[in-house]
Amino acid sequence: MRALWQIFATIFKFSWRVINFIRQAVCNLIFFLVLLIGFALYMQVQDSTIQPEKGALLVNLSGTVVDSLSSDSKLRQLGQELIGSNKDVQENSLFDIVKQIRQAKDDDKISGMVLSLSNFIGADQPSLRYIGKALKEFRDSGKPIYAIGDSYTQGQYYLASFANKIYLSPQGSVLLTGISTNNLYYKSLLDKLKVTTNIFRVGTYKSAVEPFIRDNMSPEARQSDSRWVNTLWSNYMTDVAANRHISIAELYPEPARLIQQLKASDGDTAAFALKNKLVDEISSRSTVEKMLKETFGWDQQNKNYNFISIYNYQITTPDLEKAKLPEIAVIFANGAIVDGPEMPGMVGGDTTAKQLRAARLNDKIKAIILRVNSPGGSVTASEMIRSEVQALKEAGKPVVVSMGGMAASGGYWISTPADYIVSSPSTLTGSIGIFGVINTFENSLDAIGVHTDGVSTSPLADATITKALPPQFSEMMQLTIENGYKTFINLVAKSRHKTPAEVDSIAQGRVWIGSDAKANGLVDQLGDFDDAIKKAAELAKLKDYEIKWTVTEPTVREILLGQVSASVNALLPEAMKIELPAPLRQVAEDINKQPGFFGNMNDPGYRYIYCLSCSYTQ
Known part of the structure; x- marks a missing residue:
């Protein structure tokens, strides 16, 4: 029983x-x-699409502007809205924005533009310049641009400076602070945790390893960064001052003079901005609304002036006849370069190499634009991408590199075989150097009474993170790092028609801004994406062509599984962060910036070509 x-x-x-x-x-x-x-x-x-018969294009950008949207960007945005964040945190395609503005310029239904940028977080300076170029074309067509805002951050004000008229609320301000770099340094923390950091590097200015071995910036890194930071800020002030028809001194007085002028305004930041011609008029929201109503007419149904948001303004699809035209493919390398498939915000060596190979084997594609906006990363992944760019060149298909905000270290490595390199004056590039990092935890384990012992056939086989690295292994690592640096130098020397010694004199991990990179022969032309397209068509001898945008679509598995867990682990902290005041939000960005790469260092040989300081603050 x-x-x-x-x-x-x-x-x-x-x-x-x-x-x-x-x-x-x-x-x-x-x-x-x-x-x-x-x-x-x-x-x-x-x-x-909901469009009035005639009205303004409302450019109410929210979030950030990027070259290429992450595969999960729409899902992350949906998650933000589902959890009730009162500010949209999303990615916006730089090239879609420019296309929309240029289409609106010739659209009879669009009679002007309103820039409302209070939720715009920012973009790198080359991206701001490219949008600014489109805004200038719109303005020069005779259609007015009005910028409205309670306050303006640095990135917001750059775009607002292209407006015919800038409005500011009575309690508002124009916050121009300058540009700085802020990295976190871990040496004392690692010492307290008894972690042994083994560093292998070549390059006096290769500062990406400094967080592991220092508590502050080295004099060499400070010297290198100071040059490009000051040039970047000078570029910003020159552009904005020219747009506002004022001097740089009026735009950004010396601190002592600024305080004096602010005292004269009795601490009224709005009055200070008006007096220094940073804005054209101080007006309340109701007064601005009345002006917009008189300019663009009144939408009785929606109780607002006539407008269509840039998020509802559709880009006209190309004619079917264009399907017969030859193509120029645009392939993106946007983010840190890691081994394996593409991950959100990072360049997957496997994914990008496959895209380049597909372009090489596609007879309809006659030229390729490689849009690089990357601080670098894994040597193995970078070389995988570079070899496919080289194969394209050998197949007779012209490759033009268009550099975005940064194309440094590994971002420059993958650019070397290109037939032509176009850089913005404000692009951060160079950083020709290499390093390796291996942390071991023998002292940490010893402190809690855990020990490692065993036998091995050779010292090399005994390399493990639970023991001190054998001297032979460390020597081998340094030799491979030095070999990687020589390889990098020779690749640049061959592509830029220089001797290795000439390249070494401008390498050593030093970061160059675009204008200096052009002077040093690291790029061929200072320009933007339009110049890259023009050059690609010229090299491929094309008069009529179609642009083919290569976009990585999320897989079903990513949609069904990855985003469910990401919504819990990533979306809520991000939503909480966006509610922070601007200074605290920047601290959060600084904290997240470095672990984002270091947590994904997966090169099989522990070798990296990465520029940490290139992720500068706008």
């Missing part, structure tokens, strides 16, 4: 587990189906 009961109990338990499994599976399938339907409806709403 007992045996029979055990058999019955076993069958019951098994059946219950099967039923429970089926129940969970069905519930999960229903959940994922609802998630997909919700996402599809969200995308449909986002893409809906």
Whole structure:
């Protein structure tokens, strides 16, 4: 009887587990189906177009501007809205924004533009300049641009400076602070944790390893960074002062003079901005609304002036005839370079190499633009991408590199085979150097009474993070790092028609801003994406062509599984961070900036070509 009961109990338990499994599976399938339907409806709403007969294009950018959207950017934005964040945190495509502004310039239904940028977080300076170029074209067409805002941050004000008229609220300000770099340094922390950091590097100015071995910036790194930071700020002030038809001294007085002028204004930042011609008029929201109503007409249904948001303004699709035209492919290398497939915000060596190979084997594609906006990363992944760029060149397809905010270290490595390199004057590039980092924890483990021992066939086989590195292994690592530096130098020397000694004199990990890179022969032309397209067409001898944008679409697995966990682990902290005041938000950015790369260092040879300081503050 007992045996029979055990058999019955076993069958019951098994059946219950099967039923429970089926129940969970069905519930999960229903959940994922609802998630997909919700996402599809969200995308449909986002893409809906409601346009008045005639009115303004409202450029109400929220979040950041990037070259290429992360594969999960729409999902992250949806997550932000689902958890109730009162500010949209999203990525915006630089090239879509420029296309929309240029289309609006020739659109009879668009009679002007309103820049409302209170939720715009920022972009790198080359991206701001490219949008500014489109704004200037719009303004020069005779259509007015009005910038409205309660206050303006540095990035917001750069775009606002292209407006015909800038409005500021009575309690507002124009916050121009300058540019700085702020990295975190871990030496004291690692010492307290008894972590042994083994550093292998070549390059006097290769400062990416300094956080592990110092508590502050080295004099060499300070000298190198000071040059490009000051040039970057000079470029910013020159552009904005020219737009506002004022002197740089009026735009950004010396601190002592600024305090004096602010005292004269009795601490009124809005009055200070008006007196220094940073803005054209101090007006309340109701007064600005009245002006916009008189300019663009009144939408009785929506109780607002006539406008269409840039998020609802659709880009006209190309004619079907263009399908027969030859193509210039645009492939993005946007973010730190890591081994394996692409991850959100990072360049996957496997993914980008496959895209380049596909372009090489596609007979319709006659030229390639490699858009690089990367501080570098893994040597192995960078070389995988570089070799595919070289294969394109050998196949007779011209490759033009268009550099974004940064194309440094590994970002420059992958650019070397290109037929032509176009850089913005404000691009950060160079950083020709290499390093390796291996942390071992023998002292940390010893402190808590854990020890490692065993046997090995050679000292090299005994290399483990739980023991001190064998001297032979350390020597081998340094030799491979030195070899990697020589390889880097020779690649640059061959592509830039220099001797290795000439390249070494401008290498050693030193970061160059675009204008200096041009003077040093590291790039061919100072310009923007339009110049890169023009050059690619010229090299491929194309008069008529179509631009083919290479975009990585998220897989079903990423949508169904990856984003569910990401919404809990990533979206909530991000939403909390955006609610912080601007200074505290910047601290959070500084904290997240470095671990974002260091947590994904996955080069199989522990070798990296990465520029830490290139992620500068706007």
